Amino acid sequence: MHILDLGGPMQIFASLTELDIADIKIQCVGPESHIKSYQGIFLSAIAPLPKRLIAGDVVVVVGSKIQAELPATPAQQQVTQWLRDIGGKLPSGIVIASVCTGAVLLAQAGLLDGRLCTTHHNHLKTLQQLAPQARVISKRILVQDGPIYTSAGVSAGIDLALHLITQYFGSAISARIARENLIQFRRLEADPQLSVHLSYRNHQHPLIHEVQDWLAQQTVQTPLNESLSAQFSVSYRHLSRLFMKECGISLKQYQQTMRLDRSRQLFMDTDWSIERIAEHCGFASLQSFRAAWRQHETLPPSKWREKQRQDSQGLR
Structure with missing residues (x-):
């Protein structure tokens, strides 16, 4: 052993x-x-x-x-x-x-x-x-x-x-x-995709980790500059620069990626409509959700859900 x-x-x-x-x-x-x-x-x-x-x-x-x-x-x-x-x-x-x-x-x-x-x-x-x-x-x-x-x-x-x-x-x-536990995340090309919660955590900045933890709990479409400044008593401009430096992605990109990640999970775990999922994940409208989805996925949401469930059944 x-x-x-x-x-x-x-x-x-x-x-x-x-x-x-x-x-x-x-x-x-x-x-x-x-x-x-x-x-x-x-x-x-x-x-x-x-x-x-x-x-x-x-x-x-x-x-x-x-x-x-x-x-x-x-x-x-x-x-x-x-x-x-x-x-x-x-x-x-x-x-x-x-x-x-x-x-x-x-x-x-x-x-x-x-x-x-x-x-x-x-x-x-x-x-x-x-x-x-x-x-x-x-x-x-x-x-x-x-x-x-x-x-x-x-x-x-x-x-x-x-x-x-x-x-x-x-x-x-x-x-x-x-x-x-100071774990650095790694994946090989064909490994299961990392959640966005894990993908941008390979840094040691406590404030940015706090921001990421807080964003993980947010589903409402609140302007980032107002909510973050109020929550952490730091100017949005300074926080944006710091976030980009530590994570390699902008705050807005990170929030959108997180919402898309949550939507994928809901497509797999529930039978909710696209409209309900988009609203639950904090997108301002169905149109804004579809536009964000197209930037990351080749299949439309309904076809993506169908394929994921077929693939999952194929493993059993």
């Missing part, structure tokens, strides 16, 4: 409790109560593998020095059988995720058959051999297919944890946790 495979996601998830966002329980489970990591650190008080899972549980299978050409160790065999047992009758609301070579155990348990998946670049070939019915994807940091999440090597577990927090708690929360 690799320390960062375990410690990275644990730190991110633990931040939910540390920051008083959510009271979650983190538990290390496995076939042995004491193990030695590949880095030489001993871990103890590991709980037994649970006999059942309940809705809301997230299982993260971390990587280890697995050599597929050699017989599996007794511990690996136990984990594989446990995954096979719970995966065969996976209740709704449960997620199984892997970091690095944790995907190998998912493959051996048959959980990747017919699914999209990835792993550390050095083990892609092995993963395909173990799961010939899976679609193994290279050059990806993380891949989601239904309730199964797989990620690339080592530090990708941090990206995976932030992605899960985004899905459970929203982009603003994951951005806050990333900022508290």
Whole structure:
């Protein structure tokens, strides 16, 4: 077992409790109560593998020095059988995720058959051999297919944890946790698109982070110069220059991008009309929404929604 495979996601998830966002329980489970990591650190008080899972549980299978050409160790065999047992009758609301070579155990348990998946670049070939019915994807940091999440090597577990927090708690929360842990966001070309909440957070200016947090809560069409100056007691001109310097995008562009990001989520999650979504996201009119949409998307909103839902169904 690799320390960062375990410690990275644990730190991110633990931040939910540390920051008083959510009271979650983190538990290390496995076939042995004491193990030695590949880095030489001993871990103890590991709980037994649970006999059942309940809705809301997230299982993260971390990587280890697995050599597929050699017989599996007794511990690996136990984990594989446990995954096979719970995966065969996976209740709704449960997620199984892997970091690095944790995907190998998912493959051996048959959980990747017919699914999209990835792993550390050095083990892609092995993963395909173990799961010939899976679609193994290279050059990806993380891949989601239904309730199964797989990620690339080592530090990708941090990206995976932030992605899960985004899905459970929203982009603003994951951005806050990333900022508290000084995480720099990265994505490869084909990875899931980052939310605007995360895309412009790779800076350390506290005032600009406060502005971004505040803008994330605003849906009304309020003039930026008036509302921002009143909220932060800073001239709009100074704030605009500072925002552009730190984020590489203007305040107005950022606000529009954020509103479009929110509209995309509503198109996927609701059956609201275009008019209702445009109004809810703070656009002054349907025409202004359509004009902004055309700057970023090739398909009109209704066709975009239809395609997203078809693609989502295709992964199941």
